Amino acid sequence: MSEAAVRQRIEDWAKAFRARDIDAILSVYAPGIVSFDIGPPLRYAGADDKRRAWKAAFAAYAGSIECLVTELNVATDGELAFAHSLNHVKGTLSGGDTSDLWLRWTACFRHIDDEWQIVHDHVSVPADLQQGTALEDLAPWGASA
Amino acid sequence: MSEAAVRQRIEDWAKAFRARDIDAILSVYAPGIVSFDIGPPLRYAGADDKRRAWKAAFAAYAGSIECLVTELNVATDGELAFAHSLNHVKGTLSGGDTSDLWLRWTACFRHIDDEWQIVHDHVSVPADLQQGTALEDLAPWGASA
Numbered sequence: 001m002s003e004a005a006v007r008q009r010i011e012d013w014a015k016a017f018r019a020r021d022i023d024a025i026l027s028v029y030a031p032g033i034v035s036f037d038i039g040p041p042l043r044y045a046g047a048d049d050k051r052r053a054w055k056a057a058f059a060a061y062a063g064s065i066e067c068l069v070t071e072l073n074v075a076t077d078g079e080l081a082f083a084h085s086l087n088h089v090k091g092t093l094s095g096g097d098t099s100d101l102w103l104r105w106t107a108c109f110r111h112i113d114d115e116w117q118i119v120h121d122h123v124s125v126p127a128d129l130q131q132g133t134a135l136e137d138l139a140p141w142g143a144s145a
Numbered sequence: 146m147s148e149a150a151v152r153q154r155i156e157d158w159a160k161a162f163r164a165r166d167i168d169a170i171l172s173v174y175a176p177g178i179v180s181f182d183i184g185p186p187l188r189y190a191g192a193d194d195k196r197r198a199w200k201a202a203f204a205a206y207a208g209s210i211e212c213l214v215t216e217l218n219v220a221t222d223g224e225l226a227f228a229h230s231l232n233h234v235k236g237t238l239s240g241g242d243t244s245d246l247w248l249r250w251t252a253c254f255r256h257i258d259d260e261w262q263i264v265h266d267h268v269s270v271p272a273d274l275q276q277g278t279a280l281e282d283l284a285p286w287g288a289s290a
Contacts, residue, residue: 034218034229036249040271042283043216043231043249060275071188073179075255075264078222082253084179084265086188101274104181104188106251106267108227110220119220120229122251124269126185127279129246130205134272134279138187 002076002116006109009116010069010083017067022054030110030117038103038123061099065091069105071140081109081116086140101125101136147221147261151254154261155214155228162212167199175255175262183248183268206244210236214250216285226254226261231285246270246281 009028016024026047034045037053044053058065072085084106093099108120126135154173161169171192179190182198189198203210217230229251238244253265271280 036229036251036267036269036271038272038274040273040280040283042247042271042285073265075225075253077225080220080222080225080227082225082227082265084181084253084267099274102187104267104269106181106253106265108220108229108251108253120218120227120251122181122229122249122267122269124181124249124267125272125274126181126187127183127270127272127281128185129183129244129270129279129281132279132281134274134277135185136272136274136277138185140187 002081002111003074006074006076006081006083006116007072009109010072010074010085010107014067014069014087018065020058020065022051022058025054026051028118029121030112030119033118034120036120036122036124038125060093061091062094062096063092065089076109079111081111083107083109102139147226147256148219151219151221151226151228151261152217154254155217155219155230155252159212159214159232163210165203165210167196167203170199171196173263174266175257175264178263179265181265181267181269183270205238206236207239207241208237210234221254224256226256228252228254247284 013028068088069085074083087103087105090100106122107118109116110119158173176192213233214230219228232248232250235245251267252263254261255264
């Protein structure tokens with residue numbers, strides 16, 4: 001069943017994230033992925049830039065990272081699927097501080113070469129545009145302590 | 146053709162945005178939409194909260210608003226579609242300042258009751274997580290002047 005296959009891909013992706021296994025993470029993305037990532041630039045395309053973004057992300061963390069995919073919703077029909085979730089990411093930063101944040105994650109899949117590949121993803125936290133701040137302390141139950 | 150119909154819905158949505166016509170905007174969303182919006186909270190669901198978010202957005206602007214949908218990509222198959230674009234939003238804020246920013250926009254559609262409805266959307270600017278800032282001065286060609 002398609003939905004089960006997409007969910008399995010997401011589970012594999014989260015497992016690779018926790019294991020800091022960039023090759024395994026990259027295997028879930030289509031070569032031509034168009035990404036609206038958590039950090040700049042506004043938009044980038046292609047697996048090379050996606051690899052660069054993951055390397056930078058892992059460089060920011062000193063050790064193990066937890067990534068819990070919650071509130072996952074998956075829709076599939078024919079060759080397309082989309083999924084969205086709130087991903088709880090926790091870890092120790094290279095500077096020694098602890099990071100604990102919730103990321104909104106949307107992933108759009110296409111069935112290519114007999115597997116589900118992410119052709120577009122969008123990762124963010126909400127912004128306070130008037131203050132110019134990224135709202136990193138939000139949790140699904142409201143602002144975290 | 147499905148792709149043309151989805152593109153038409155997006156064109157209608159952008160036109161309603163420019164006209165500050167909340168009812169017309171709302172007609173594009175499914176009643177149960179799950180939204181990862183530009184502002185807090187992290188996630189909300191349902192057309193009532195979507196209406197509230199649009200009212201707040203329009204309250205922040207004093208007059209007319211420009212919204213140009215660029216880099217639009219649309220995929221459709223069966224009952225599903227997804228679209229992503231960079232939306233250039235310009236206007237004068239209630240305080241008198243000019244606002245000019247690019248928003249990343251992802252919209253996931255389902256064909257319900259013979260029309261394409263947005264069941265999930267995701268709107269953001271990138272963040273600098275270490276500085277805690279929302280990067281509002283980014284443009285597709287790099288940082289704006």
